[in-house]
Amino acid sequence: MSQWLLNVRLETGEQLHEDGSIQTTTDLFHIEINAAGQIAQMTPADAAFQPENAKDMQGQLALPAFKEMHNHLDKTYLSLPWKACRTVSGLEERLHYESLELSALADNCEQRASAMIEKILGFGSNHIRTHVNIDPYIGLKNLEGVLAALNKYKDYVTADVIAFPQHGLLRDDVPSLLREALRNGATMLGGLDPGGIDRDIEKSLQTTMDIAQEFNVDVDFHLHDNGHLGYYTIDKWLDLVEENGFTRKTDFSHSFSLGDVTVPEQIAMAKRLKEHNVAIMSTVPFNLGRNIPPIDLLTEHGVNVHFGCDGFYDSWSPYGSGDILQKACTFADVTRKITERELRQSLCYITNGVTPLNNEGQMQWPKAGDEASFVFVTSSCSAEAVARPPKKRTLMNKGKFFN
Incomplete structure (x- = not known):
């Protein structure tokens, strides 16, 4: 059975201002996830669309799920x-x-x-x-x-x-x-x-x-x-x-x-x-x-x-x-990454190279067929999330929410 995530904020591109600064642009989408934990389709958000088995993400930004690539689970004193x-x-x-x-x-x-x-x-x-x-x-x-x-x-x-x-x-x-x-x-x-x-x-x-x-x-x-x-x-x-x-x-x-x-x-x-x-x-x-x-x-x-x-x-x-x-x-x-592009590209080191926008500011993630694995945050864009990491995050792995 498929499920829907409503009102998910995704990065869609960037806007260049006259002063030379760059702003990431975003929009709201509805995302359908199939039973295999993959993205079936994405559509622009529509308030009139109210499918069954849906969760309203209330405009939270979706980032690619992170990858912890060097750890020692056996050594910690935690607990x-x-x-x-x-x-x-x-x-x-x-x-x-x-x-x-x-x-x-x-x-x-x-x-x-x-x-x-x-x-x-x-x-x-x-x-x-x-x-x-x-x-x-x-x-x-x-x-x-x-x-x-x-x-x-x-x-x-x-x-x-x-x-x-x-x-x-x-x-x-x-x-x-x-x-x-x-x-x-x-x-x-x-x-x-x-x-x-x-x-x-x-x-x-x-x-x-x-x-x-x-x-x-x-x-x-x-x-x-x-x-x-x-x-x-x-x-x-x-x-x-x-x-x-x-x-x-x-x-x-x-x-x-x-x-x-x-x-x-x-x-x-x-x-x-x-x-x-x-x-x-x-x-x-x-x-x-x-x-x-x-x-x-x-x-x-x-x-x-x-x-x-x-x-x-x-x-x-x-x-x-x-x-x-x-x-x-x-x-x-x-390393003094202070611009919009530098900050958002720094995300690649913790996502196995996946970033919502490419180096030219064009949308490349997510798309239909991708694994439905996300981190949902209240940040306005990935550059803000890198510069000012939000404390509250929600992980979805292959269509399943953790906690």
Whole structure:
């Protein structure tokens, strides 16, 4: 049975004023959604049209549903009593302290992951890419908890579940554990700092390649290593992709090293990333002591960049909310995106590239046949939503409202 959404505000174009400023234009539409969760048709709003099985959206703006593309559902302390973090001297010490609490937290992983999923859904994301610890301390316990939590919300969210060697790939029986995880529900393979953590870039990358090809899965590397160490790691992986004829997709999360090297080196790497369809997953961690990838440069060279909130409220940080729209706002603010076009195009980093208007200001979303997945807000346009994220949002996933 189909349903109707009445009086939905959609962006339809833009108006150029004499002073050179641009204003996004919008109009109200009625949208029919079929039983398969797709848009059947869209018609200009008509007050006289009162179909059965209809919900009046009262002029709320529809945005494409958001995508949370870097997260750790298994790590959060959400639903547990307050707990701040310990001071550490570096990444390895942070990993050590995390390892001490893994077993204690594993038993309530489903509960904690569920609390995090609800936060993420409430902020408007209908897809989560989550890395899940697979290590000698807990084996596959976190994977089991995360999969159970995701299954409870399967009507509202899809997920990439990454088997992630958080405490190093080249130790104990981690490679065999990763293989077991991929046989038991994990959909992607992760990697972590082949230089800084595994201390053997070539062996770590080759082991990752062997497992990825064995299971025919995509790969997402956490790459914190700075400067030319991280740059070399990316370059070496792309060499392996070519040498092994690797046809699955690769993504690099964080990739701080791309912000440390010269502009010519950034451009050279951007061209290689584009050639191999490699995306960069950034958590936009703007602070005074960290360079991040050159997101604008990568975008200009055709490299796909996606944002994620990372883990939040866990042994790594007491901060974070799961609000991916706030990440887009932070990026736009720090990089001085202040015009209508700049702001609304910044939405692409949290929607898998989908924006209501194209670069020329022409309407391109939504249309008949599209998945009926929206975030409804009271903002006047997507530029305003990015610059001033509204607190109240309503998610619809494939025709089903969350809450």
